[in-house]
Amino acid sequence: MISSVSRVLLPIVLALVVGGLILLALGKDPLAYYDYVLQRGLFNWSGFQQTVIRSSPLLLIASGLIVAFRAGIWNLGVDGQFLLAAVASAALAPVLILSLPSWLTIVICCVVSILAAMAWSLVPAFLKIRYGLNEIITTLMMTFLGISFANVLVKLPFNDPNNSVPQTMTLPVADRLGRLFDTTIHSGIIIALAAVFAVHFVMTRTAFGLRLQIVGANPRAAKHAGLSVGRLTYATFALSAGLVGLGGAAEILGVWGTMRADWNPAYGLLVVPLVFLARFNGIAVIGFTLFFAILMIGGESASRRLGVPNFYVLVLVALLLIFLALVEYLDHLSRQRKKA
Amino acid sequence: MNPAAEQAPAVSLHAITKRFPGVLANDDISLAFHAGEVHALLGENGAGKSTLIGILAGMQQPDGGHIEIAGARVRIGSPRESLRLRIGTVFQHVLLVNSLTVIENLMLGGAWWRKHDRKSALGRFHEISQLLGVEIDPDVPVGRLSLGQQQQVEIIRALWHGGNVLVLDEPTSMLTPQGVEELGGVMRRLRDQGVAIIFVTHKLREAYAFGDRISVLRHGRLVGDIPPARLSAMAEEEATDEIIRLMFRGEGEADSADADILVREGHDKRARVEFDSSAGAAIMLNNIVTRAEPGECALDDISFSVKPGEVFGIAGVDGNGQKHLAEVLAGQRPALSGSIEVNGKPADQDGVPARRRLGVRYITDERLGEGTVAGHSVATNLMLKEIGAPPYWQGGVTLWQRIFSHARQIIETHDIRTPSEHTQLGRLSGGNIQKVLLAREISADSSVVIFNKPTYGLDLQNTRLARERIITAAEQGIAIIVISTELDELLELCDRVGVMFGGELSGIVDNHGNAETQIGRLMTGAKAA
Numbered sequence: 016m017i018s019s020v021s022r023v024l025l026p027i028v029l030a031l032v033v034g035g036l037i038l039l040a041l042g043k044d045p046l047a048y049y050d051y052v053l054q055r056g057l058f059n060w061s062g063f064q065q066t067v068i069r070s071s072p073l074l075l076i077a078s079g080l081i082v083a084f085r086a087g088i089w090n091l092g093v094d095g096q097f098l099l100a101a102v103a104s105a106a107l108a109p110v111l112i113l114s115l116p117s118w119l120t121i122v123i124c125c126v127v128s129i130l131a132a133m134a135w136s137l138v139p140a141f142l143k144i145r146y147g148l149n150e151i152i153t154t155l156m157m158t159f160l161g162i163s164f165a166n167v168l169v170k171l172p173f174n175d176p177n178n179s180v181p182q183t184m185t186l187p188v189a190d191r192l193g194r195l196f197d198t199t200i201h202s203g204i205i206i207a208l209a210a211v212f213a214v215h216f217v218m219t220r221t222a223f224g225l226r227l228q229i230v231g232a233n234p235r236a237a238k239h240a241g242l243s244v245g246r247l248t249y250a251t252f253a254l255s256a257g258l259v260g261l262g263g264a265a266e267i268l269g270v271w272g273t274m275r276a277d278w279n280p281a282y283g284l285l286v287v288p289l290v291f292l293a294r295f296n297g298i299a300v301i302g303f304t305l306f307f308a309i310l311m312i313g314g315e316s317a318s319r320r321l322g323v324p325n326f327y328v329l330v331l332v333a334l335l336l337i338f339l340a341l342v343e344y345l346d347h348l349s350r351q352r353k354k355a
Numbered sequence: 356m357n358p359a360a361e362q363a364p365a366v367s368l369h370a371i372t373k374r375f376p377g378v379l380a381n382d383d384i385s386l387a388f389h390a391g392e393v394h395a396l397l398g399e400n401g402a403g404k405s406t407l408i409g410i411l412a413g414m415q416q417p418d419g420g421h422i423e424i425a426g427a428r429v430r431i432g433s434p435r436e437s438l439r440l441r442i443g444t445v446f447q448h449v450l451l452v453n454s455l456t457v458i459e460n461l462m463l464g465g466a467w468w469r470k471h472d473r474k475s476a477l478g479r480f481h482e483i484s485q486l487l488g489v490e491i492d493p494d495v496p497v498g499r500l501s502l503g504q505q506q507q508v509e510i511i512r513a514l515w516h517g518g519n520v521l522v523l524d525e526p527t528s529m530l531t532p533q534g535v536e537e538l539g540g541v542m543r544r545l546r547d548q549g550v551a552i553i554f555v556t557h558k559l560r561e562a563y564a565f566g567d568r569i570s571v572l573r574h575g576r577l578v579g580d581i582p583p584a585r586l587s588a589m590a591e592e593e594a595t596d597e598i599i600r601l602m603f604r605g606e607g608e609a610d611s612a613d614a615d616i617l618v619r620e621g622h623d624k625r626a627r628v629e630f631d632s633s634a635g636a637a638i639m640l641n642n643i644v645t646r647a648e649p650g651e652c653a654l655d656d657i658s659f660s661v662k663p664g665e666v667f668g669i670a671g672v673d674g675n676g677q678k679h680l681a682e683v684l685a686g687q688r689p690a691l692s693g694s695i696e697v698n699g700k701p702a703d704q705d706g707v708p709a710r711r712r713l714g715v716r717y718i719t720d721e722r723l724g725e726g727t728v729a730g731h732s733v734a735t736n737l738m739l740k741e742i743g744a745p746p747y748w749q750g751g752v753t754l755w756q757r758i759f760s761h762a763r764q765i766i767e768t769h770d771i772r773t774p775s776e777h778t779q780l781g782r783l784s785g786g787n788i789q790k791v792l793l794a795r796e797i798s799a800d801s802s803v804v805i806f807n808k809p810t811y812g813l814d815l816q817n818t819r820l821a822r823e824r825i826i827t828a829a830e831q832g833i834a835i836i837v838i839s840t841e842l843d844e845l846l847e848l849c850d851r852v853g854v855m856f857g858g859e860l861s862g863i864v865d866n867h868g869n870a871e872t873q874i875g876r877l878m879t880g881a882k883a884a
Contacts, residue, residue, distance in 0.1 A: 019640025139444075222743035222751045228731070229739065235725040239687060241739045 020347060023292060023299075026338035027306075033338075034331045038323065048317055056313025064199050068270060069308040072097075073289075075262030076282055077300045078214040080290045081329035083255035085218050087231025088143075088248065092281025093156030095161020096135050096256045100128035100263030102165045102183070105274035106173040108267070109184035117190040125264045132260025133253045140252035144245045150252075162279055164211055169276045181276035192269035201269035208301070210258055215297025227251055259283075288336045363426045365390045365551035366442065366520050372419035373406050380406040381417070382575040388520060392583065393542050393552045395566025397598065400785075400814050403575040404555045408524050411553075412444040413437035413816035426618060443513025444522040449505045453498030457508055460497055461515060463736045483511045486548060487541045502672055503534035510541065514550075517770045521545060522553045527561055531672055532842065532875035539565050563594050571601045578602070625822075627845055628830045630664030635699060637663045637834030638684070638715070638803045645679045652676040654683065655858040657693070661803070661834040666825065668866075669838040670851035670874050676858035677838045681807045684836065685717030686710035698802060711740060714802030720811055720838075729781030733773050734762035737795050769788070769794040772870065786817030793821070797828055803826055805836045810844060822848060856880045 035045030076093055083090035104124040111120040134230040139153035175184040192201040218224040230247045238245050258275040262282075267274060289307055293299035314328040364387035373381040380403045388394050398404050409415040413431040421428055424440055431437045432519075437444065440538075451460050462476050462838055497505060506526060513521055523542075527535045542552055542565055552696060556562050562569050569586060571579040579601030586594060633663040639660035647653035654676050661667040669677060682688035683695070686707045695702050697713040705713070705858050719726040727736045738747060738758055748760050762776035771790045780788065806825060810818040825848055829835050839845050845852050846866060853863045854877035856882045864870050 092445045219751050220755075222748045222753060225735070225742050225753060229728055229742070233725070235721075236728050236739065239685075239707070239719060239725040240742070241686070241711065242742075243706075263825050 017042050022342060025342050026292065026335055029338040029342075030331055030334035033334050034327075037245045038327075041323070043321055043323055048323060049320055050315040051320060052310060052313030054313070055316040056309035056311075061199075062312055062316070065312045066305070066308045067200050067204055070304050071201075071203035071207040071269070072262040072266045072280075072282055073286055073304045073308060074204075074211055075287045076259050077264060077293075077304055078207070078210045078297065078331030079255040079262070080286060081211075081214050081218065081253055081295050081297055081300065082227070082258065084290060085224075085231060085295050086227035086247070086251040087234075088251045088255065089151045090139075090154050090252065090255045091284070091287070092136065092139065092152055092158040092161065092256075093259050093286070094281055095158035095165075096132035096259045097263040097283060098165035098264075098279060099135050099161050099168075100132040100260030101267045101274050101278075102173065103128045103260075104264040104267040105183040105186075105271075106168070108186040108190075109273075112190050114184060120186075120190065121268055124268055125261060125287065128264035129257040129260040130169055132256040132263065136252040136256035140249050143302050144248050158283070158349060165274075165279075169274055175273075183274045185273040186268065188272065191272055192265065201265075203265035203269040206261065206265060210261065211297045211301060212256070218226065218295075218297070219301075236311040260332065285332055288332060288339060292335070292339060318339065358611050364388055365425065367423045368407075368410075368420065369423065371407070371417045371422070372409060373403075373410065373415065373417050375406075379575050379861070381410070384572075384575075384577045385420075386552055386570060386577060386580075388551045389568075390551045391546055391549045392567045393546050393554055393565055393567045394556045395562035395568055396458070396572065397557070397562040397566075398555060398572035399557050399602075399604075400812055401574075402557075402572040404550075404557075404572055405524065406553070406575075408444065408446075408522055408553075408555060411437065411442055411520075411522055438516055441517055441519040441772065442522065443510075443515070443518035443520070445506065445509045445513050445524065445526060446526045446583075447528060449502065449509060451497045451505060451508060454496060456494050456496050457500070458493040461493075461512055462510065469657070479515065480511065483514050486514075486544065487511065488544055489537075489541065501534075501535065503530050503622065506530070506534075506538070507541070514545075514788070518550060520551045520553065522555070524555045525557070526554070527556065527558065528840065531878040532871070533879060534672075535561070558596055559595060562598070563591055569594075571598060573602055582776035620781055625826060627826050628664075630662060630829070630832075630850070632660050632662065632665075634664075636660035637698055638836075639696045641694045641696075643680075643683055643695065644691045645683060645688060646691050651679065652858050654679045654690075657860050659853055659860065659863065661836060663832045663834050664829055664833040666829050666837060667848045667850070668845035668852035669836065669855055670842060670845050671840070671855035671878055673840050676854045677807070677855055679807055679858070680855070681717060683720070683837055684803075684805050685715060687717070693728070714800055715795035715805070716801045716803070717805045717856070718792050718796050718807065718809065720808035722785065722792060723781065726792050727780050727788060730779055732762075732777050733766065733771070733791060734758050734776040734782050736791055736835070737762050737765055740795065753838075765794050785812050786820075788816060789813060789817060789821060793824055797824070797833070801828075801833055803834045805838070808837045808840065809837060810839075810841070842871065842874060845874075852877055 031049065035049070038045040038048055056066050057063055076097065080090065080093065104127070107127055108120055108124045111123060115123070135157060136154070139157055142148040142153050143150045169183055169212055170181045173183045174181055174346045194201055195204070218228065226237070226242055226247055227250070229240065230242060230244055234244050237247070285307070289303040290300060293303050310328055310331065315325065317323065318325045318327060356478050367387040369385050371381050371384045372379070384403070384407065395406055396407070410417050411431065413434045413436050416648065417433070418548045423429065429440060431440065452463070458473065458476055458480060461480060462471050477493060484491065487507065487510065490503055491500070491507060497499060497508060500508065510521065518700065525539055530538060542554065546552055547568070554562070554565055567586065569581045570577060579598070581594070581597065589597065594680070597730060641658050643657040645654040647696055652675055657680060658758065670682065679688060680829070683690050686705050686709065690703065697710070697715055702710060702713055723729055735758070741747065743751065747754055747761065759776050765771070766773060766776060770792050771794070772787050780791065783791070809821045809825065813821060822844070825837065837845060837848055849866050851863055851865055852870065852874055853860050854874055855861070856878060857880060861880060862873070864873045864877070
């Protein structure tokens with residue numbers, strides 16, 4: 016049997032090693048690459064700040080995924096929910112700020128973004144509860160629609176005519192989410208950490224969380240026990256999408272101030288493997304998100320410097336998933352052999 | 356009596372051993388099955404019968420030993436190979452496509468590149484029907500046949516490619532008493548045609564009635580064998596004693612109580628304190644109707660009432676509305692029309708939580724399917740229907756320490772065998788899972804308890820415990836409703852037995868005298884006289 020620590024670390028190490036071999040095959044020095052990633056993503060002050068900033072949307076998405084996955088709902092429509100929430104904030108904030116104080120603007124934008132993401136999850140929730148349609152398929156379909164719809168919104172109704180590139184109007188830097196001390200890190204990271212801890216508490220220490228888990232683990236048992244499966248499923252979708260939506264709002268209100276057409280960071284599917292790696296544990300997911308953010312930020316500059324394609328990070332993610340599955344499988348086998 | 360038995364056996368097993376994680380399912384079993392013989396394989400649940408059948412059907416590979424067919428060593432690597440070797444298996448649960456007709460079901464599994472040859476299939480169908488002495492319309496969708504007829508279709512399919520050996524795994528569990536008789540006739544006719552029949556059962560009486568030879572399995576071992584010559588010389592009582600001796604040889608007193616269950620076979624009602632027949636009804640149903648859903652049998656105008664301390668049985672072949680009835684009683688399924696009163700209070704609109712507050716408890720037959728959450732702890736499962744209630748939750752916050760210590764106490768008082776309260780429930784044995792359910796549902800504030808197939812899949816010891824639990828609950832003044840397909844069980848426990856057929860209550864029978872025959876007739880849909 017493999018200890019729980021190595022069960023988590025082994026896939027990471029294997030992914031890095033095999034990723035390094037691929038770099039070697041491309042004629043690049045893997046050690047130099049990884050060294051550069053660490054230097055730029057972690058040990059360099061501005062790089063570190065970038066990493067933390069990048070972590071906040073990832074953490075909010077992760078907390079949304081944990082709620083859903085623990086309740087047995089496979090919400091894979093994160094990107095659509097995220098972008099529509101971002102559009103809501105990007106369209107609303109520059110208008111509201113003209114008449115409202117900035118704190119109120121931010122609060123209203125967050126609420127509207129959350130509602131927008133929730134609304135987008137309503138369709139798969141309804142289809143699942145009413146007709147038993149698999150939410151993996153419906154949320155994925157809704158995410159494609161959501162991405163396109165977000166583009167339409169940016170290019171048509173919310174387009175800023177004074178700008179040559181299609182994008183929404185811009186929220187002035189001074190009115191965005193507050194900075195922490197004298198860093199460039201915006202306070203979204205505090206919101207994100209609070210969300211992760213809250214989700215962890217709710218799922219492990221409350222009756223509501225236990226009900227969600229029962230519905231997820233065995234909906235028939237939940238019905239047998241008198242839980243209203245439909246209502247709890249709606250709640251799961253709403254909570255999950257709402258947290259993702261908050262991530263979209265924080266990214267616009269904290270980092271960009273505007274939304275460009277065709278902007279889609281596609282964080283959603285990148286976070287899914289991290290959440291699995293953390294075994295849906297809210298505390299563990301913080302570490303993995305940080306690791307991943309370092310890889311993203313450091314990887315961006317490292318690829319520029321060393322001429323490695325930028326999407327090499329995606330190769331690492333893919334390897335991580337493969338080795339995660341492999342280690343799980345081997346562990347499962349050895350457990351079975353031990354029992355026999 | 357049986358000259359065929361002198362020849363080489365149709366199939367023989369030699370030192371078959373099969374291990375599963377944690378259990379030795381088959382331990383060095385050697386058996387010979389002869390042509391022209393009904394060979395009853397007797398053993399309680401978990402004795403290793405199903406594993407042995409699985410090996411013969413090619414679904415599992417033995418870890419040790421080998422199989423010979425007509426004296427030649429063979430390897431049965433897949434179900435297809437098993438059929439090729441002319442071994443036909445009929446499993447306990449019907450494996451037919453409901454929406455296809457009988458003949459279409461039989462033609463399934465033909466080579467995909469070949470056109471269906473309906474004409475020759477029909478010829479084969481009539482040939483085997485005649486052999487079995489059954490009459491089934493080949494163009495009727497299987498879903499419209501009775502379970503007994505569906506089983507006959509399965510037997511036809513098992514013999515489709517010219518079966519030499521027919522394996523029947525617990526074939527009587529889904530049948531009415533009349534259906535069981537009919538099956539006996541079919542087995543005798545096939546035997547006379549020279550087919551080797553392996554008849555797997557856990558019912559002693561059936562083994563004696565239908566078997567030419569009886570082999571007894573226990574804890575994965577072959578513990579005894581009564582050859583035809585000896586068996587035919589024995590009277591029923593003598594044979595019973597012999598088999599019980601085989602099944603419980605060298606065991607202590609606990610097992611003699613288990614043997615009691617086997618022998619009793621429900622011929623007399625167990626003695627217990629009489630209930631007060633002048634009391635008001637604890638639960639009363641009036642003209643209950645439920646919505647029919649595809650594949651389910653809905654309720655049609657069900658009315659009955661049960662008094663405190665009374666045990667009311669629901670008999671009937673599985674799938675005649677019992678599930679809907681249990682769910683309506685528990686508040687899990689709404690009634691389309693009709694009314695329900697619990698202790699004199701109307702409870703039509705109540706869901707599960709409100710029904711529970713009135714003292715209604717439901718012990719489902721699907722212990723893992725809906726009764727429990729396998730991946731969660733024993734402690735959580737004990738609390739499954741009380742999530743959010745004080746004192747284990749306060750303001751919605753879980754007080755795990757209280758839940759765990761409560762669970763430790765329950766585990767102790769109910770003798771639940773589990774490593775700890777944190778153990779995943781799915782790792783417990785069937786008997787212990789049933790104990791968890793019983794502990795959760797029967798408490799001081801229960802007033803009506805519904806048991807759905809309370810001993811289904813349990814071994815003798817746990818069967819006895821569960822039945823005793825029902826008796827004690829009744830003696831405490833709880834109104835009990837027992838839904839069961841085992842007629843013996845109902846005759847042993849109940850004061851009255853209602854019989855369900857096609858979603859209706861075809862009659863209610865007082866449990867004395869010739870109750871068994873009356874119930875048997877009602878199970879086939881005949882109305883009460």
